[in-house]
Amino acid sequence: MRTILKATAVTVAAAMALSACAASERDENEGEDGGDSTSSGRDTFIFAASADPASLDPAFANDGESFRVARQIFEGLVGTEPGTADPAPLLAESWEVSEDGLEYAFDLKQDVTFHDGTPFDGEAVCANFERWNNFTGVLQSESLSYYWQKVNGGFASSDVESLDGTGKYESCTAPDEHTAVITLASPLPEFISALSLPSFSMQSPAALEEYGADDVGGDSAAPVLPEYATEHPTGTGPFVFDSWTRGQEVVLAGNPDYWGEQGQVQRIIFTVIDDPTARRQALQAGDIDGYDLVGPADVVALEEEGFQIVDREPFNILYLGMNQADPELEDLTVRQAIAHAVNKEALVAQTLPEGTEVATNFVPPSVAGWSGDVETYEYDPERARELLAEAGKSDLTIDFNYPTNVSRPYMPTPEQVFQSISADLEEVGITVNAVPEPWAPDYLDRMQGTPDHGLHLLGWTGDYNDTYNFIGVFFGAESNEWGFDDPELFQMIGDARYQTSVDDQTAAYEAANEAILERLPGVPLAHPVPSLAFSPSVQGYPASPVQDEVYNVITLDD
Amino acid sequence: MQRLALLVPTLLGLSVLLFLWVRALPGGPATALLGERATPDAVERINALYGFDRPLVEQYLTWLGQLLQGNFGTSTRTGRPVLDEFLVRFPATIELTLLALVIAVGVGIPLGYLAARHQGRALDHTTVGASLLGVTIPVFFLAFLLKYLFAVQLGWFPSAGRQDPAMIATHPTGFYVVDGLLTREWDAAWDAVAHLILPAVALGSIPLAIITRITRASVIEVQNADYVRTARAKGLRPPRLRRRVVLRNAMLPVSTTIGLQVGLLLSGAVLTETVFAFNGIGSFLANAVFNLDYAVLQGFILFIAVVYAVVNLAVDVSYGLIDPRMRVR
Numbered sequence: 001m002r003t004i005l006k007a008t009a010v011t012v013a014a015a016m017a018l019s020a021c022a023a024s025e026r027d028e029n030e031g032e033d034g035g036d037s038t039s040s041g042r043d044t045f046i047f048a049a050s051a052d053p054a055s056l057d058p059a060f061a062n063d064g065e066s067f068r069v070a071r072q073i074f075e076g077l078v079g080t081e082p083g084t085a086d087p088a089p090l091l092a093e094s095w096e097v098s099e100d101g102l103e104y105a106f107d108l109k110q111d112v113t114f115h116d117g118t119p120f121d122g123e124a125v126c127a128n129f130e131r132w133n134n135f136t137g138v139l140q141s142e143s144l145s146y147y148w149q150k151v152n153g154g155f156a157s158s159d160v161e162s163l164d165g166t167g168k169y170e171s172c173t174a175p176d177e178h179t180a181v182i183t184l185a186s187p188l189p190e191f192i193s194a195l196s197l198p199s200f201s202m203q204s205p206a207a208l209e210e211y212g213a214d215d216v217g218g219d220s221a222a223p224v225l226p227e228y229a230t231e232h233p234t235g236t237g238p239f240v241f242d243s244w245t246r247g248q249e250v251v252l253a254g255n256p257d258y259w260g261e262q263g264q265v266q267r268i269i270f271t272v273i274d275d276p277t278a279r280r281q282a283l284q285a286g287d288i289d290g291y292d293l294v295g296p297a298d299v300v301a302l303e304e305e306g307f308q309i310v311d312r313e314p315f316n317i318l319y320l321g322m323n324q325a326d327p328e329l330e331d332l333t334v335r336q337a338i339a340h341a342v343n344k345e346a347l348v349a350q351t352l353p354e355g356t357e358v359a360t361n362f363v364p365p366s367v368a369g370w371s372g373d374v375e376t377y378e379y380d381p382e383r384a385r386e387l388l389a390e391a392g393k394s395d396l397t398i399d400f401n402y403p404t405n406v407s408r409p410y411m412p413t414p415e416q417v418f419q420s421i422s423a424d425l426e427e428v429g430i431t432v433n434a435v436p437e438p439w440a441p442d443y444l445d446r447m448q449g450t451p452d453h454g455l456h457l458l459g460w461t462g463d464y465n466d467t468y469n470f471i472g473v474f475f476g477a478e479s480n481e482w483g484f485d486d487p488e489l490f491q492m493i494g495d496a497r498y499q500t501s502v503d504d505q506t507a508a509y510e511a512a513n514e515a516i517l518e519r520l521p522g523v524p525l526a527h528p529v530p531s532l533a534f535s536p537s538v539q540g541y542p543a544s545p546v547q548d549e550v551y552n553v554i555t556l557d558d
Numbered sequence: 559m560q561r562l563a564l565l566v567p568t569l570l571g572l573s574v575l576l577f578l579w580v581r582a583l584p585g586g587p588a589t590a591l592l593g594e595r596a597t598p599d600a601v602e603r604i605n606a607l608y609g610f611d612r613p614l615v616e617q618y619l620t621w622l623g624q625l626l627q628g629n630f631g632t633s634t635r636t637g638r639p640v641l642d643e644f645l646v647r648f649p650a651t652i653e654l655t656l657l658a659l660v661i662a663v664g665v666g667i668p669l670g671y672l673a674a675r676h677q678g679r680a681l682d683h684t685t686v687g688a689s690l691l692g693v694t695i696p697v698f699f700l701a702f703l704l705k706y707l708f709a710v711q712l713g714w715f716p717s718a719g720r721q722d723p724a725m726i727a728t729h730p731t732g733f734y735v736v737d738g739l740l741t742r743e744w745d746a747a748w749d750a751v752a753h754l755i756l757p758a759v760a761l762g763s764i765p766l767a768i769i770t771r772i773t774r775a776s777v778i779e780v781q782n783a784d785y786v787r788t789a790r791a792k793g794l795r796p797p798r799l800r801r802r803v804v805l806r807n808a809m810l811p812v813s814t815t816i817g818l819q820v821g822l823l824l825s826g827a828v829l830t831e832t833v834f835a836f837n838g839i840g841s842f843l844a845n846a847v848f849n850l851d852y853a854v855l856q857g858f859i860l861f862i863a864v865v866y867a868v869v870n871l872a873v874d875v876s877y878g879l880i881d882p883r884m885r886v887r
Binding site: 044046052054142143218220222223224245246247248249267269271272273274275277278279281282284285286287288448449 | 600713
């Protein structure tokens with residue numbers, strides 16, 4: 001017993017000695033925030049994120065959690081019209097595009113400063129574009145500058161041949177403080193839409209320089225982010241960065257010098273809760289104010305308990321793919337029969353969240369190239385049977401691949417979707433051979449890496465308002481997933497992408513969508529609604545199809 | 559020293575097994591990483607980037623070589639060094655498993671001892687029954703139940719995480735309870751404790767049940783041993799007899815059990831941490847399995863093995879303290 005006492009005394013003495021060096025940082029924090037240190041107050045908004053952001057420098061990010069944080073700290077030249085995916089003025093009040101589609105003159109918002117007090121002006125715009133275009137070495141790896149590569153197509157110079165000087169961006173000039181002129185080497189019609197991505201946010205050139213934003217260490221397999229991307233993101237947005245504790249939380253504070261409406265929320269805490277059930281329970285327990293990616297099964301339960309469900313306008317597509325490398329699906333008549341056999345209305349009503357729209361195109365209706373004139377293949381089991389007989393396939397047996405144990409925003413419960421469609425197919429006399437597989441890696445490997453699959457379920461969530469972002473991804477070139485080679489269609493989609501006028505482009509995309517549905521490589525099924533959940537006190541959450549959601553417009557009731 | 563030296567071949571053998579096991583998992587990290595964006599080209603690029611396309615032996619030797627230099631590789635999911643990810647999360651798991659162990663030992667030994675002294679009576683029967691229940695309830699189920707009842711329904715304890723997100727607290731060491739004490743942010747320390755209680759109770763339930771049963775059985779055995787009877791006959795007073803003779807001798811099998819429970823606690827942490835969104839090594843490991851994050855799986859499991867080996871070494875050494883006869887010459 002005496003030994004234990006002695007040991008305790010030593011421990012306490014050591015702890016007291018240590019506590020002399022471990023001073024609380026709370027006082028200065030309090031000074032900065034001017035707030036109460038312990039209670040959440042009603043100017044603090046706590047949102048559960050599913051993971052840490054990958055990078056606080058949005059130029060090095062392409063994941064949803066990084067973007068969620070970046071939207072609060074940063075702003076781009078172009079934003080979106082609230083509640084839609086349509087581009088709208090943000091830091092650029094307006095822009096003019098030259099006749100040949102190569103010169104974009106942006107008229108910039110005046111009296112805007114970055115969080116470090118430096119002015120936002122034409123020079124700053126050019127500094128950002130020049131930075132992206134002159135990324136070298138590790139910075140050119142896809143895990144870092146994914147969107148610049150994807151949109152621009154290359155860098156000023158690169159060791160990789162396909163990226164070396166292949167970019168569309170040519171130069172940027174700032175004729176005066178309030179103007180920036182971007183010149184492109186060849187037309188890029190989705191340029192304005194793409195600029196609404198957080199990756200192309202305007203960052204303070206002074207802070208980028210001071211905190212070594214481009215000093216990424218390591219190699220492309222293991223890039224080590226610099227101080228700027230982990231501790232000093234500096235933008236023009238309504239919130240300034242406060243702290244990031246890995247695996248725990250990111251904290252932002254209100255920007256007292258914000259040029260726009262600052263709003264009620266003065267502190268945002270993104271707390272990391274990776275398990276979906278734990279997120280729901282944290283909301284139910286009152287530990288958080290809201291969370292994203294609410295499972296359809298939780299929607300009704302939460303609503304009944306008095307929580308709010310906020311739906312985003314869908315910006316996605318769920319489809320039934322019909323791989324033409326499968327001899328049974330090579331015949332267009334068979335594919336038409338399958339399309340007529342599927343009861344999309346029933347599928348949506350039975351298996352997808354409330355508010356989900358039935359799809360007719362491979363793009364959602366909010367995207368400009370969506371066409372109302374596509375062949376829609378109405379539900380008609382009789383017609384399906386006729387078509388099968390016509391094709392001589394009345395006793396058709398077909399493989400149906402679907403993923404298990406996965407929930408995607410566009411496909412919350414793949415098993416149920418499979419059940420519903422397979423019942424429809426059996427109804428018209430097709431024998432379905434079910435091939436369930438775990439999502440990653442088995443299912444994805446099979447879809448993308450092998451021709452060995454038949455009917456299958458997949459989908460996509462778009463990045464920004466651009467048809468190519470959907471059909472270009474699916475049908476831009478020959479692929480294992482679809483198993484057909486149709487140079488005419490590929491050409492059509494490629495040509496549409498490079499139309500210089502928006503009207504011409506929209507018409508070309510509409511035609512491409514019509515052509516796709518004529519060829520019927522798959523059946524567009526639905527645009528499922530993604531939902532967020534909030535405590536009753538949260539008002540005015542600005543749900544956006546492309547997740548352009550900035551929290552300065554939120555109000556919090558007591 | 560001899561025992562310490564034995565650790566080296568043990569860990570080396572483990573590293574081979576671990577490497578083979580992780581690589582034998584179906585598929586690869588590339589598709590898990592790329593999702594819908596995976597094209598054959600992109601998959602190939604990722605595989606080349608991380609060296610997954612090279613022969614297995616070469617991959618193993620490269621990994622081992624890096625290990626010896628203290629480089630545990632990079633997480634394919636977060637892009638950060640495995641060692642950094644581990645160090646950031648390890649304090650959380652230590653706090654959690656320590657408290658679980660304190661609960662298991664602090665409650666289990668007295669309870670087992672009392673049950674043994676009242677052998678055959680109501681207290682004994684209740685303890686035996688409860689410990690049987692404790693062993694059979696799966697950790698994640700109990701965790702879920704506790705959370706639903708005490709956090710979601712009653713709101714007595716927080717439901718997730720290690721600290722109230724709205725609390726401004728200073729964290730010099732990463733051990734949140736210790737941090738709160740060191741910086742004299744008492745409310746933060748208490749808040750960290752409140753976050754620990756439910757997960758620690760859930761995690762400690764099985765070790766608690768086992769320790770109770772082993773203590774009970776061991777005390778009963780020692781109570782009836784010849785030397786105890788002799789000591790009693792020689793007139794040793796009961797309190798002294800119980801403390802010096804019975805308890806001390808009964809503790810030998812118990813301390814072995816405690817050492818073995820550490821392994822159970824570390825594996826149980828994977829489930830408990832996931833349920834309570836407690837950001838320790840357990841929940842990170844669970845995600846790594848899902849994402850086939852090779853480097854994290856290999857590194858973290860190796861770390862856990864080392865911890866387990868070291869704890870059991872310490873248990874071996876503690877025999878000597880409890881029983882001088884067991885001291886290694």
